[in-house]
Amino acid sequence: NAGVTQTPKFQVLKTGQSMTLQCAQDMNHNSMYWYRQDPGMGLRLIYYSASEGTTDKGEVPNGYNVSRLNKREFSLRLESAAPSQTSVYFCASSPVAGINTEAFFGQGTRLTVV
Amino acid sequence: QQQVKQSPQSLIVQKGGISIINCAYENTAFDYFPWYQQFPGKGPALLIAIRPDVSEKKEGRFTISFNKSAKQFSLHIMDSQPGDSATYFCAAGSNYQLIWGAGTKLIIKP
Numbered sequence: 723n724a725g726v727t728q729t730p731k732f733q734v735l736k737t738g739q740s741m742t743l744q745c746a747q748d749m750n751h752n753s754m755y756w757y758r759q760d761p762g763m764g765l766r767l768i769y770y771s772a773s774e775g776t777t778d779k780g781e782v783p784n785g786y787n788v789s790r791l792n793k794r795e796f797s798l799r800l801e802s803a804a805p806s807q808t809s810v811y812f813c814a815s816s817p818v819a820g821i822n823t824e825a826f827f828g829q830g831t832r833l834t835v836v
Numbered sequence: 837q838q839q840v841k842q843s844p845q846s847l848i849v850q851k852g853g854i855s856i857i858n859c860a861y862e863n864t865a866f867d868y869f870p871w872y873q874q875f876p877g878k879g880p881a882l883l884i885a886i887r888p889d890v891s892e893k894k895e896g897r898f899t900i901s902f903n904k905s906a907k908q909f910s911l912h913i914m915d916s917q918p919g920d921s922a923t924y925f926c927a928a929g930s931n932y933q934l935i936w937g938a939g940t941k942l943i944i945k946p
Contacts, residue, residue, distance in 0.1 A: 764842075825934075827880050
């Protein structure tokens with residue numbers, strides 16, 4: 723029972739490079755989320771997808787784009803990486819729309835931009 | 837109005853003791869208050885959550901106390917065990933927006 727799977731687990735990018743973080747869930751959840759976690763700041767919502775076919779901005783969307791490829795998959799793209807995007811990125815999913823229900827998290831992607 | 841302030845930043849408790857972590861929020865529209873537990877190298881996992889229509893919720897050794905008028909809520913861990921050593925996050929929100937506290941690193945000394 724995999725739950726929420728993120729790839730890659732670690733990545734080092736040079737400033738200006740692009741990359742896509744992949745996320746897939748096998749729990750048939752409707753909603754999916756991307757967060758970033760920085761030391762001393764808790765988690766901040768980047769983008770979310772309430773249901774297949776919809777995406778919306780969260781608290782810190784600048785510099786990111788997302789794609790809800792299908793019900794299972796939700797990807798996060800950095801078009802031109804900046805050192806300020808060095809962080810740990812978490813994907814999460816929840817069974818019904820809305821964050822006021824349990825969210826299940828992946829193990830995270832540690833991204834370093836040099 | 838979107839901040840959630842969590843304290844303390846770190847906490848050391850003896851095995852068998854009570855661990856207490858506090859959070860304060862500003863937005864009175866928030867209607868969901870979860871606590872998440874995170875172990876190193878893992879994603880957060882929901883521990884317990886409360887809604888503003890109750891003042892306390894207990895699940896095993898974990899209790900949330902909620903004070904709506906003061907806009908504060910806290911996590912109490914009774915009979916703390918070394919396996920409880922982790923980082924704990926409070927959060928508050930509604931609809932799709934969940935605002936997280938900065939986290940408390942809890943260490944339980946055997």
